[in-house]
Amino acid sequence: MKIKLLMMSMIILSMGLTACGNGNKQQNDAQTTPAQADPQKVYQNFCISCHGNQLQGGEGPNxxxxxxxxxxxxxxxxxxxxxxxxxxxxxxLKEEELKVLAAWLAGLK
Known part of the structure; x- marks a missing residue:
């Protein structure tokens, strides 16, 4: 009976340890590697109300x-x-959002 209990404990422990290593690495990688911000979405979220949907101006300048x-x-x-x-x-704005937005705007010539 003790052997069966010991074997079951070892199996459960090994399954738990196996599960900890695989999915967790992918989740951590996703958290440490942010996706690059989309400058047009940043513009839409923060700038469009004053600078217009075509950057034409309105309350803010063109x-x-x-x-x-x-x-x-x-x-x-x-x-x-x-x-x-x-x-x-x-x-x-997050730093990344600021940088991609500024780079995008600087390219408008």
Whole structure:
């Protein structure tokens, strides 16, 4: 009887340890490797209400060719700090969202 109990305990323990190793690694990898943010979705979520669905402006200025006027670093600073009627978005945007949005906007020429 003790042998059967010992064998059952070992089987249950080995099954538990096996289950811990496989699925957990994939879950951890997904948490440490964030998917790259989509600049157009970031724009839609944070900018469209003032700058329009075609970047044509409205409450905020037209930014269809903002890359001709501002560098990527200048765009980052403007988004973070605001200015000229624009509110700051430093807290609202994640760093990755800020960078991909600024790079996308800087490419608009």
């Amino acid at each position: 930014i269809q060719k903002v890359g001709e006027r501002l560098t990527e670093d200048e765009i980052i600073k403007r988004i973070q700090k605001g200015g000229g009627g624009m509110p700051p978005f430093q807290v609202a």
